[in-house]
Amino acid sequence: MTLPADDLTDPATPPTGADLRRGPFRAGDRVQLTDPKGRLHTITLEPGKTFHTHRGHVRHDDLIGAPDGTVVQHSSGADYLALRPLLSDYVLSMPRGAQVVYPKDAGQIVTYADIFPGATVVEAGVGSGALSMSLLRAVGDQGRLYSFERRADFAEIAQANGRAFFGTDHPAWTVTLGDLVEMLPVTCAPGSVDRVVLDMLAPWECLDVVGEALAPGGVLICYVATTTQLSRVAETARRAGGWTEPVAWESLVRGWHLEGLSVRPEHRMHGHTGFLVTLRRLAPGVDAPLRKKRPAPGAYGEDYTPVVEEEWSPEDLGERPVSDKRLRRTARDARATADARGSDGIPDEAPEEGEQP
Numbered sequence: 001m002t003l004p005a006d007d008l009t010d011p012a013t014p015p016t017g018a019d020l021r022r023g024p025f026r027a028g029d030r031v032q033l034t035d036p037k038g039r040l041h042t043i044t045l046e047p048g049k050t051f052h053t054h055r056g057h058v059r060h061d062d063l064i065g066a067p068d069g070t071v072v073q074h075s076s077g078a079d080y081l082a083l084r085p086l087l088s089d090y091v092l093s094m095p096r097g098a099q100v101v102y103p104k105d106a107g108q109i110v111t112y113a114d115i116f117p118g119a120t121v122v123e124a125g126v127g128s129g130a131l132s133m134s135l136l137r138a139v140g141d142q143g144r145l146y147s148f149e150r151r152a153d154f155a156e157i158a159q160a161n162g163r164a165f166f167g168t169d170h171p172a173w174t175v176t177l178g179d180l181v182e183m184l185p186v187t188c189a190p191g192s193v194d195r196v197v198l199d200m201l202a203p204w205e206c207l208d209v210v211g212e213a214l215a216p217g218g219v220l221i222c223y224v225a226t227t228t229q230l231s232r233v234a235e236t237a238r239r240a241g242g243w244t245e246p247v248a249w250e251s252l253v254r255g256w257h258l259e260g261l262s263v264r265p266e267h268r269m270h271g272h273t274g275f276l277v278t279l280r281r282l283a284p285g286v287d288a289p290l291r292k293k294r295p296a297p298g299a300y301g302e303d304y305t306p307v308v309e310e311e312w313s314p315e316d317l318g319e320r321p322v323s324d325k326r327l328r329r330t331a332r333d334a335r336a337t338a339d340a341r342g343s344d345g346i347p348d349e350a351p352e353e354g355e356q357p
């Protein structure tokens with residue numbers, strides 16, 4: 001039996017981006033070079049080009065056609081290891097507008113928000129698009145990811161990063177410019193969304209529209225940087241009703257040094273990235289059964305000031321403004337990688353060895 005050419009179950013039609021993850025290096029591929037000191041350099045292969053360091057260069061032509069996992073010689077004689085970056089490497093080295101969700105948190109979001117193939121998922125904000133890529137991989141070509149971003153410059157960087165990673169505009173991805181509170185109700189019908197992922201300063205301001213869009217039983221997961229944000233999400237949801245009790249956690253990942261008898265934790269680690277909190281949407285008109293356990297003594301005592309009533313500013317929550325000049329440069333770099341898949345002038349923000357959480 002012959003399958004139609006557009007049948008996505010046909011092994012000859014790989015899922016979007018899968019063919020770029022395999023096989024020998026091709027022109028346009030991003031390649032991660034590790035130098036003898038363990039430093040990472042990300043380049044995009046282009047025939048005839050060279051990657052320069054202060055001691056000499058590596059020729060792109062020596063890599064094009066070579067298998068992934070190759071050692072290439074630098075003009076100084078040093079060996080450089082060449083590997084295709086994994087998604088977790090890519091998001092840490094790609095051009096960034098906003099702070100990205102780290103791979104350890106992206107993995108937990110996909111698992112604990114139960115992002116499944118074919119799901120309809122809403123995400124806000126898009127930022128640099130790092131989390132979007134994990135979500136797109138999880139929903140697959142037959143799912144839907146509706147991402148909302150209120151800043152046009154960030155949305156442009158994210159879309160260029162996605163195009164560079166998947167090699168094309170991912171068919172499941174729609175990026176909508178605007179505030180989630182305004183745009184979600186006009187984009188997704190009530191009860192039509194399976195999962196919502198919020199990575200923004202004030203997710204509590206979006207709970208009403210998210211609750212409306214989510215199907216009964218749907219999952220909301222919020223990624224927040226501070227305890228005040230965490231508390232505000234939880235208390236706003238409790239006050240509103242229609243949600244399960246929030247479940248919150250943080251995760252610390254400690255890398256290990258592995259060398260002969262020197263097997264020990266790395267000296268440095270990312271002590272804090274963010275907190276995750278999940279809630280599930282109840283059916284219309286249903287409120288969660290009263291908790292059997294009473295709140296801890298003093299939890300809502302006379303010293304308790306409901307954080308939901310406090311005014312806040314982005315600076316209060318630790319947000320640092322990014323200069324327009326830097327953003328223009330980042331957007332230019334992201335566009336160059338996506339369009340040509342053939343420029344090696346991208347500023348390398350790759351982490352030092354052992355730094356990736």
Ligand SMILES: C[S@@+](CC[C@H](N)C(=O)[O-])C[C@H]1O[C@@H](n2cnc3c(N)ncnc32)[C@H](O)[C@@H]1O
Nearest residue numbers: 098101125127128129130131149150179180200
């Ligand atoms: C930390 S970034 C998101 C990073 C992204 N998850 C990633 O991994 O690259 C937060 C983004 O949310 C956007 N944002 C904040 N509030 C928003 C809202 N109400 N609607 C849409 N976007 C919003 C901001 O402009 C910012 O780009």
